[in-house]
Amino acid sequence: MALSTQFYLCRHGQSVWNQQALLQGQQESPLSVVGKQQALTLAHKIAAWNINHIVSSSLGRAIQTAQICAEHSGLQTKAIGGIAERHFGQWQGLYLKDIREYSAFCQQRYAQPELRPGLCGESTHEVQHRMQQTLVTLAKQHLGDKLLVISHGDALACLMSLWTPAIELANIGGIHLSYQNQQLHWEGLLV
DSSP states (O other): OOOOEEEEEEEOOOBHHHHHTBOOTTSOOOBOHHHHHHHHHHHHHGGGGTOOEEEEESSHHHHHHHHHHHHHHTOOEEEEGGGOOOOOGGGTTSBGGGOTTHHHHHHHTTTSTTOOTTTTSOOHHHHHHHHHHHHHHHHHHTTTOEEEEEEOHHHHHHHHTTTSOOOOOOTTOEEEEEEETTEEEEEEEEO
16 A cells, blocks of 8 residues: 555634735735644644645744744744745735725636736636655655644645635645545645
8 A cells, every 4th residue: 555645734823914804925924822722722633644744835823823833842844935825916914804806706716717806916717836846855755654734724724626626725724635545635724
């Protein structure tokens, strides 16, 4: 039987911009007080998953979440750009209520995967492609291991939409994927 790599992909803890209803995309915003507590909660959860490695997006809120998990698990963290949040073009840094087209985009973004947010933002298809490539590379480097991957809400929803209807994950919510026989497999939502 082929070795499988297990991915526990979780959204970062609440950021200050999450709290203020600003669209972050690839802009930076640190964890809020609530977000730090959520990261601590996640750190306690991962013990049951027997994690071998912690990887995060290269964005600060994901790195902070991963570092809190690492402090409590004794593991090291590694940040990589390929699992960062979707780039939302010129919408980044704006209040959600002020982006007139945002609601319509949200209703169609997974059904029409070539649709771009904010003119020069990333399409769902582009996010799926880079996320898959990054995870396959990680799986090959860590065959047989269990990895905690700290990413972002929309990026994870883009990935999820390859197998099942995408849902908006709460902060520190997640999905479980495995890699075996040269491909990624859906294992379900993390509880």
